[in-house]
Amino acid sequence: MTDTESNVPDDRRNKIIHRIQTHEHDVLTTQEVADGFSESKKTILRNLKTLDEEDRISGRKTAESGGWLWWVTPANLSAEDSVTAAQEILRLLGDLFELRGEFKVMATGLLIAQSVLSFAILAGLVSWLEIYPLSVESIFAMMGVGFFFALGLIFAAVFIFPYETLGHWPHAMKNEEAD
CATH class of the missing domain: 1.10.287 (Helix Hairpins)
Structure with missing residues (x-):
């Protein structure tokens, strides 16, 4: 299955955003994002660029290596993303309370x-x-x-x-x- 530049499957879109939001570092390289997926790095890079154009995430090409860095800002979050983040926080607090x-x-x-x-x-x-x-x-x-x-x-x-x-x-x- 080949993704066009304007078509990122919803499940992959949500997984990419969730991966960037919940990673231990605030800014990720393309490789760090792609590590969590079975698709090729090239496909994930295309998806990341599309999400950047849609203002769902932010990214910048580095001058040194020519690679990309990706992050999520509060302005990039939709209501659905905020609910996902709130659920993650609630789960973490529950785990903390239990442990x-x-x-x-x-x-x-x-x-x-x-x-x-x-x-x-x-x-x-x-x-x-x-x-x-x-x-x-x-x-x-x-x-x-x-x-x-x-x-x-x-x-x-x-x-x-x-x-x-x-x-x-x-x-x-x-x-x-x-x-």
Whole structure:
């Protein structure tokens, strides 16, 4: 199957854009983009040039080697590309939450802080409706204890748990995946 210059199959178009967006480097050579495809480098270069003309990606020919460099700017993204990027971010955050204990502890602390505030509002409402009389001091005391507990969890998650992996986060993630 030969692609004309103005006809890039949608699945390949999306894969090319996704490859450039999610690669560890922001700018890729034609060869780096083509490595992920079974099509020839020449076909991928034609596709990249077409996508550049369509303003889906940006590219520039280098003076030294005569090769091309490719990147995606926010102005190049369509709504569909943005949804794909958002899904990728959501997946990465989910993976991070599953693999790192401090994120679980921090989320628990934030949930407790929210629950304590909700409980305090409910206790104030119950007291105001005279269903169960509570003093303002007892409501604030309950809030204080809950917030200190939540802040303790958040403090532990931010400062204590990551201490062992500080500065070695990608390496630590790989070690935890191997376990």
